[in-house]
Amino acid sequence: MKIIDVWGQITTDRMAREPWMETLLRWTGRSGDFSIPTVETTLAEMDAAGVDITLLSAWHGPNGSLISNEEVSNYIDAAPERFRGLATVDLTNPMQAVRDIRRWVDGKKFVGVRVVPWLWDLPPNHRLYYPVYAACIEANVPFCTQVGHTGPLKRSETGRPIPYLEDVLLDFPELVVVGGHVGFPWVDELVSLTVKFPNFYLDTSAYALHRLPSNFVDYMKGPGRNRVMFGTNWPMLSPSLCLKGLAELGLDKEDEAGFLYRNATKIFDLDR
Numbered sequence: 001m002k003i004i005d006v007w008g009q010i011t012t013d014r015m016a017r018e019p020w021m022e023t024l025l026r027w028t029g030r031s032g033d034f035s036i037p038t039v040e041t042t043l044a045e046m047d048a049a050g051v052d053i054t055l056l057s058a059w060h061g062p063n064g065s066l067i068s069n070e071e072v073s074n075y076i077d078a079a080p081e082r083f084r085g086l087a088t089v090d091l092t093n094p095m096q097a098v099r100d101i102r103r104w105v106d107g108k109k110f111v112g113v114r115v116v117p118w119l120w121d122l123p124p125n126h127r128l129y130y131p132v133y134a135a136c137i138e139a140n141v142p143f144c145t146q147v148g149h150t151g152p153l154k155r156s157e158t159g160r161p162i163p164y165l166e167d168v169l170l171d172f173p174e175l176v177v178v179g180g181h182v183g184f185p186w187v188d189e190l191v192s193l194t195v196k197f198p199n200f201y202l203d204t205s206a207y208a209l210h211r212l213p214s215n216f217v218d219y220m221k222g223p224g225r226n227r228v229m230f231g232t233n234w235p236m237l238s239p240s241l242c243l244k245g246l247a248e249l250g251l252d253k254e255d256e257a258g259f260l261y262r263n264a265t266k267i268f269d270l271d272r
Helices: 019-027 039-049 069-078 094-104 127-139 161-171 187-196 214-221 253-267
Strands: 004-008 053-057 059-061 064-067 083-087 110-114 143-146 177-180 200-203
Touching (some): 069 094, 069 110, 110 127, 127 143, 127 161, 161 177, 187 200
Parallel strands (some): 053 083
Antiparallel strands (some): 059 064
């Protein structure tokens, strides 16, 4: 069985020094034992869990670059069969954001764009995102974001699906959107959006599978069988930990294959 992790990152020293990082590590139980990952340690964790490919995110926030597109590109070059990239942008510079997507996102090495709303304290229907959405459509790649409450001590409101993400899906019907982190406590809102919008998908990053909300698991077995992908949020959580409880989900073989790799292969066009 193949496994694709759609949300990982190789964090940098400067990202680790962000004030919100300590609160995130406390939320995930890593406070005091966190070490900066490398390509080698990331590959070792992937191998231990049987993960074939990880999508590595670049990060940019209000204080500047946290993981640059160039750094992610170098990580991919170190293991091109195992990594793909999700590019980042500076929301406060819309035209440069468009230029960066056009430069980096080729659909092969970089297969999407990720922006985390809580980091900017801007909901996804803010006008600064809209050039990014247009550029993603032009590049024919998904826009990846975070939905639900936040682990760091930041406002969770930006991750509420309705009305913020719904506005985006209405304004950009061609845009493929992937919402990460399950969306708790607004799981019902999230599920309703996947029923309403055919280009909206979800991933389970930041959750060990045995801790998924029961209504989300029910959704995965029904209307969400072609909409949900596996993710970790490495290095905050390891692939082995996140896969814990897979058998207890009660997925049949087809649904399990869709969840672990087939949906991601299709949505990110990983066969290209």
